[in-house]
Amino acid sequence: MSFKIAIIGAGSVGFTKKLFTDILCVPEFKDIEFALTDVSEHNLAMIKAILDRIVEANRLPTRVTATTNRREAMEGARYIISCVRVGGLEAYADDIRIPLKYGIDQCVGDTICAGGILYGQRNIPVILDFCRDIREVADTNAKFLNYANPMAMNTWAAIEYGKVDTVGLCHxxxxxxxxxxxxxxxxxxxxxxxxxxxxxxxxxxxxxxxxxxxxxxxxxxxxxxxxxxxxxxxxxxxxxxxxxxxxxxxxxxxxxxxxxxxxxxxxxxxxxxxxxxxxxxxxxxxxxxxxxxxxxxETEYPQFLEVASKPIDPAKRSNEHASHILEALETNRVYRGHFNVKNNGVITNLPQDAIIESPGFVDRFGINMAAGITLPEACAATCMASINVQRMSVHAAIAGDIDLLKLAVLHDPLVGAVSTPEEVWQMVDEMVVAQAQWLPQYADAIPGAKERLSKSKVKTREWAGAARRSVRSIEELRAEKAALKQAG
Known part of the structure; x- marks a missing residue:
């Protein structure tokens, strides 16, 4: 078989390598092309060198290309895989730091809660750009596999507004x-x-x-x-x-x-x-x-290159869905997994427009969901609280509606348990201003947010959180890995 896979955000080096080796565990896929794209030339160069080393070590005909030109990478691609983090660690730090000033303590902050909602606001305009490119330059029947969080919001936007055949994947x-x-x-x-x-x-x-x-x-x-x-x-x-x-x-x-x-x-x-x-x-x-x-x-890159020189072991193929889905679609070897898709009656007691994660089977006819599942009432109620936040967040991101964005954050379960409406309104203004460079849809709202912040009387505090740890140095990480190796 010969087809093209584009990986957007391929600079997510460890994950890209895992997807790459998983896919090459399928015997029929040796002669395909991987087109890597990322906004960072530095990260692209590093991952391409690793993948080239894998191809060379395993004597494969697989082709690997890398470019910062996304449309070039996606041209003619049958599958497009996204693992992007819009704003990188810089924006992510604000997703955690700013809510802490208002008493909101997050562990991850990438799905809902204050951080996840703002992460979605950064991602959704970019997701729609991906979808436009898929419609215009990818294979006619291209499938978009989204691994990026916030999973439900990204997938919701791609299906409802991007009009692209999309499935969200998680482990x-x-x-x-x-x-x-x-x-x-x-x-x-x-x-x-x-x-x-x-x-x-x-x-x-x-x-x-x-x-x-x-x-x-x-x-x-x-x-x-x-x-x-x-x-x-x-x-x-x-x-x-x-x-x-x-x-x-x-x-x-x-x-x-x-x-x-x-x-x-x-x-x-x-x-x-x-x-x-x-x-x-x-x-x-x-x-x-x-x-x-x-x-x-960044520090231990030579070790990653050395590991890449080892033969691919199909027995170590991971349980990430992507390679198994591609295998089922291309070879008709049936795969059962759990997929993020529009509900459309799959779960009876969740809304039809929601993005649900539920069992399905994949073969050459596509992804076929097992319909008619009813969740226990408490589970459905908990999911509904998040779905309502996700829906408002997606609609706010599409319209650039800062008032709807504030209402979405206000209705988040944890935010609502911690913060007052006045605090939420100021927090959202602060986050939008801090992340303005990644929020083009809010350009017209930024001046008003800045003015409100200059006059605000809502008190905040500098708080590290209830259980914060400092980032460890390379020396500390080396010592810890050495101790674990010795103990093991």
Whole structure:
């Protein structure tokens, strides 16, 4: 087979390498072209060198090109994969820093909450540019695979306004299933069969079977509470399991942001999170992790090149959906996964226009969703709170409507549990002004926001959050990795 895959935001080096090697694990895909594009020539050069090394080491006919000209990369592409972070770590730092001034403590801040909503405002205009290019220069039947957060908002905009065949992809379901299989004592995650449905980062394991045997709430709670690691790292998730009766896919720290109950007071945050790793609830944890990862890659680049010289091992193919979807579409080998698509009746008790994440099957006819799923009422209610915020956020981003943007932030569950309307109005003005260079749709609203900020009497505070850690130096990271290697 010979076709072209364009990867936008290919400078996300580690993830691009994973997608690349996964796809090349499919025997029929050896002769395809990967067209890499990014706004950073520096990052593009580094990732291209790594991928070229993989191709050379494995003696493949695969072609790799790289350009900052996005339309050139997308020209004739059958698949376009997006893993962009508009504004990079600079804008992301404001997504965490500014809400903290108003008492809003986020662990990740990239899906909803104040940070996720502003992230969506930056991404959506760019997503629509991608869609325009896909319609104009890509293959006639091109498919857009979106990995970028905020997943639901990006996918919503691409489908409703971009008018492009789009699917959103995430790995939260797979990771949650691996946890459940482990606590239940399974020898392999393949022993666990499940139905997991909801919206991205709020999907719920509504049916579980281990080797054909149904698993109920009480058995699952007992298994998690008995686990020596997860019982400490996933306290909040276990509490939600006890109250809702089903387990959530999302990590302890991420899940805490989508609910109005666990992060609204500093003393509650420290009660429910675990500081053994960023993902369990640390303030700004993913920002710290992302910063350290970038610094590590820049410093240790020669090691990444050395690893790229090793043969591809198909046994180590990851469970990221992209390669499996492409394989199913191109070879008709059926793949079952969980996909972000427009609801259209798939989940009976969520709105038709919402972007849901639910089971589906892929073959040469496309992605076919399993319809008629009904969520438990508490799960549906929790999803609905986020869907309403997502809908307003998408519409605000499309129209450049700062008043609707403020209403979207006001209705966010965690923001509403922490902040007053006056604080929300000022916070949004401050965030829009700080990120103006990435928000072209708000150009006309920026002067008014600046004027309101100059006259505002709403008090703020400089607060690092309830559980903030400093970015570690390269020397500290080296020492930690050496200690782990010695202990292991």
């Amino acid at each position: 939260g379901v797979q990771h949650g299933a691996e946890q459940i299989a482990e606590v239940l004592g399974a020898k392999s995650p393949k022993e666990l069969d499940y139905v997991c449905s909801g919206i991205n980062h709020q999907t719920w394991f509504i049916e579980l079977r281990l080797n054909g045997r149904p698993i109920g709430k009480d058995e699952l709670v007992a298994a998690f509470e008995a686990h020596p690691v997860y019982s400490k790292q996933e306290k909040l998730r276990i509490d939600v399991l006890k109250r809702f009766g089903v387990y959530s896919t999302e990590s302890n720290g991420h899940l805490s942001e989508y609910l109005p109950w666990y992060r609204k007071r500093p003393e509650e945050i420290t009660r429910w999170i675990d500081m053994s790793d960023w993902i369990h609830g640390e303030t700004g944890g993913y920002l710290r992790y992302s910063t350290e990862t970038r610094n590590w890659f």
